Amino acid sequence: MVDQRRTGAGGGIESSEVMQAAEAAGEEYGKVEGRTQREIVWRRFKRHRLALISAFVLILLYISAIGAPVFAPYGYEEQDFTRINQPPSAENIMGTDRLGRDTFSRVLYGGRVSLMVGLGVGVFSTALGAGLGIISGYYGRAVDVGIMGLTDFVLVLPFLPVMLVLGSIFRFTPLTITLVLIVLIWTQIARLVRGEVLSLRDREFVQAARAIGVSDFKIMVRHILPNVVGVITVQATLTVALAILLESALSFLGLGIQPPTPSWGNMLTDARTTMTQQWWLTIFPGMMIVITTLCINFLGDGLRDALDPKAVE
Amino acid sequence: MLAYIIRKILFSIIILFVASFVIFYLVSLSGDPLQELALNPRVSQEDIERLAATYGLDQPVYVQYGIWIRDILLYGDFGLSFKQNTDVNSIIAARIWPTVLLMGSSLIFTLAIAIPFGIYSAIKKYSLIDNIGTFLSFVGFAMPVFFLGLILQLVFAVYLTEWLGVRVFYVSGMSSRGGGVIDLLQHLFLPMVTLSVVSIATFTRFQRSAMLDVLSAEYLRTARAKGLSERTVYLKHALRNALIPTITLIALSAVSLIAGAVITETVFSWPGLGFLLIDSLYKGDYNVARALLLITAVLTVLFNLLADIAYSIVDPRVSYD
Numbered sequence: 001m002v003d004q005r006r007t008g009a010g011g012g013i014e015s016s017e018v019m020q021a022a023e024a025a026g027e028e029y030g031k032v033e034g035r036t037q038r039e040i041v042w043r044r045f046k047r048h049r050l051a052l053i054s055a056f057v058l059i060l061l062y063i064s065a066i067g068a069p070v071f072a073p074y075g076y077e078e079q080d081f082t083r084i085n086q087p088p089s090a091e092n093i094m095g096t097d098r099l100g101r102d103t104f105s106r107v108l109y110g111g112r113v114s115l116m117v118g119l120g121v122g123v124f125s126t127a128l129g130a131g132l133g134i135i136s137g138y139y140g141r142a143v144d145v146g147i148m149g150l151t152d153f154v155l156v157l158p159f160l161p162v163m164l165v166l167g168s169i170f171r172f173t174p175l176t177i178t179l180v181l182i183v184l185i186w187t188q189i190a191r192l193v194r195g196e197v198l199s200l201r202d203r204e205f206v207q208a209a210r211a212i213g214v215s216d217f218k219i220m221v222r223h224i225l226p227n228v229v230g231v232i233t234v235q236a237t238l239t240v241a242l243a244i245l246l247e248s249a250l251s252f253l254g255l256g257i258q259p260p261t262p263s264w265g266n267m268l269t270d271a272r273t274t275m276t277q278q279w280w281l282t283i284f285p286g287m288m289i290v291i292t293t294l295c296i297n298f299l300g301d302g303l304r305d306a307l308d309p310k311a312v313e
Numbered sequence: 314m315l316a317y318i319i320r321k322i323l324f325s326i327i328i329l330f331v332a333s334f335v336i337f338y339l340v341s342l343s344g345d346p347l348q349e350l351a352l353n354p355r356v357s358q359e360d361i362e363r364l365a366a367t368y369g370l371d372q373p374v375y376v377q378y379g380i381w382i383r384d385i386l387l388y389g390d391f392g393l394s395f396k397q398n399t400d401v402n403s404i405i406a407a408r409i410w411p412t413v414l415l416m417g418s419s420l421i422f423t424l425a426i427a428i429p430f431g432i433y434s435a436i437k438k439y440s441l442i443d444n445i446g447t448f449l450s451f452v453g454f455a456m457p458v459f460f461l462g463l464i465l466q467l468v469f470a471v472y473l474t475e476w477l478g479v480r481v482f483y484v485s486g487m488s489s490r491g492g493g494v495i496d497l498l499q500h501l502f503l504p505m506v507t508l509s510v511v512s513i514a515t516f517t518r519f520q521r522s523a524m525l526d527v528l529s530a531e532y533l534r535t536a537r538a539k540g541l542s543e544r545t546v547y548l549k550h551a552l553r554n555a556l557i558p559t560i561t562l563i564a565l566s567a568v569s570l571i572a573g574a575v576i577t578e579t580v581f582s583w584p585g586l587g588f589l590l591i592d593s594l595y596k597g598d599y600n601v602a603r604a605l606l607l608i609t610a611v612l613t614v615l616f617n618l619l620a621d622i623a624y625s626i627v628d629p630r631v632s633y634d
Binding site: 152153155159160161162164165166168169241245248249252253254255265268271272275276279282283286289290291292293294297298301 | 332335454471606610617
């Protein structure tokens, strides 16, 4: 009897466990079914630790750049001749330069320029490239030939000479350098997006939309764009990194952002002459460029994995 | 195929003509080369007009361009320097060797590191060394050439010299007075490494994925099945096929190598064409700048064309229409 009871009780426990497990599985099952596209992407993205950390670091960088006037302890042109060429200390955590300017403040303000140029170029050249790519792929024929001809032309334009000459004529400001980079960089993404759209435009869902009289514009925005958004996002992040590297290289050569406006690139030019004595003037702005581009590339990598429709959970 | 190549070549030529005019016109916008002289009280108005006539500056821009491009195409003559009392050709000729040396050694250095490392990473996929390599190549992509150059100068030329008490590497120029081959290598090493890092990252990643593609091919299973040693399988069967894409990448990466060379030469005051280009833009030596910009443009378009053609030969899936 006792044995039986025990067995019975045991059986009871077992069955309740099974039921709980089944309930849990049921809950899980329901969740899996109810997961939206956005949730799937987010779940995959979260798994990419480096990308997640990078995204966090980038958000911090952008907050500190936007809020530079609030966070910076000094102005970027503020000189203090009693404190020139000081190594990093509690008062100036990244040291000071030969004019007694606080490096930390200048790195923050410089980041404002570099990060904003990067973001501006990333957003607008992607929008331009994606827009033209979709139109080109969707309409085909003469439109396609025209747009792709223009793309090929800009793509093989010798990039560096053009930038160097423009830099030596115009004395770039953050705004003009952003505009020039947008005009020169959009081509890669236009080609990519066009290729994707070519494979989409004759698919059933597009034909169905067309058959019920949806306008071309609406088809492009509502039906085609969501299907190429993955490619666009990944390419956009890489464009931001590219723009930051190009801007800083040009500024370093003295043909980009002009002093006294600080940018990470032109701060390094300034630091060059006294590099052997004041290492902090070189290391900090330079490390900021490396950290920023590194984070953007990791983010791009994470997004590529997360947005890949062929990837399995 | 032939029609495709011919069309590509024609398109490139048109682009080069447009680009050459844009370069010429933009450079002439950037200032008047005789402006400095006009401010000098000892130079008379007639002298300036005479000089303007010598250089053809009294003509409208399109006429100047016509003469300039005609002289280049017919005689290979890039005109006269505004700042140095000589012709552009001899200024440039003196700078070709340093740039060829720098870029050539950098390319060899890149391939010597990237190909073995890329192949090893593919064979030992996700091993510790492969993961470290992946991380390092991310850092390589994110590293601006000029910052890397400055860091290397600081570490290897300044700190190392202080520590050893002997100078091993130099940070500027190409040779000391009366120095031999060893001296040249001491000057060459740091700029070469600086220029190579980004391409090492690119080539390693590329070589790794090319090798991975090959490793999953059927003919490798066949090779193993007939009892060949792993060594023979990798070196004879896999490697040869995995190298083909890398060869096309050389043409493509030449473009970024040129841009990198301009920056590297500026950082290390390496007396090559890139340093000359930046220098002439600063000093307003317009004909030198124009010549170098045109050469860069020609090389960029040429290497793009080569990469296109090489790619279409290697990958039969590329369509020619």
